[in-house]
Amino acid sequence: MVREHPGRQQRQRFMIGKYEIVAQPIAGSAHMLRYTVYVGGRRVGAMASMPTESDCRYLERPPVVPPLKPFQVFYRPGRPKKGSTPPQPAIDVHHAIPRDDIPAGISIPIPGRSEDG
Numbered sequence: 001m002v003r004e005h006p007g008r009q010q011r012q013r014f015m016i017g018k019y020e021i022v023a024q025p026i027a028g029s030a031h032m033l034r035y036t037v038y039v040g041g042r043r044v045g046a047m048a049s050m051p052t053e054s055d056c057r058y059l060e061r062p063p064v065v066p067p068l069k070p071f072q073v074f075y076r077p078g079r080p081k082k083g084s085t086p087p088q089p090a091i092d093v094h095h096a097i098p099r100d101d102i103p104a105g106i107s108i109p110i111p112g113r114s115e116d117g
Contacts, residue, residue, distance in 0.1 A: 011023065011024045011025075012024075012033075016051065016052070016053050016056060017053045017056070018039060019037055019038065019039050019044075019051075019053065019056040019060075020037075020038040020039070021035050021036070021037055021038075021051065021056075022035070022036045022038065023035050023036075024036070026048070032048060033048075034046055034047075034048060035047045035048070035049070035050060035051050037051060037055075037056050037059050037060075039056070039060055044056070044059045044060045045059035045060075047059075
């Protein structure tokens with residue numbers, strides 16, 4: 001004799017648009033249901049949450065996934081070839097004048113302190 005859990009939900013059948021939904025308890029769970037979606041008597045998928053008509057359409061006809069492209073490495077830095085010139089040092093991107101080269105008498109603004117107060 002099989003005992004049913006007192007709080008366990010029973011199997012349900014209902015329709016959403018043209019889709020037939022069968023909700024049955026998930027094994028080992030008292031409250032969760034598995035919603036199996038059928039269209040025209042053919043099983044198209046299952047979900048653990050209550051499906052909408054949009055979800056059912058997605059299960060019936062999922063979007064086309066483009067084929068995978070093989071991974072290709074286009075730039076592989078390695079050991080330089082014999083006789084090649086060594087790489088040039090990075091160019092300094094800061095074009096400001098060093099503080100030592102600023103002529104005397106010019107005030108340098110200090111960030112954080114304003115002239116208003």
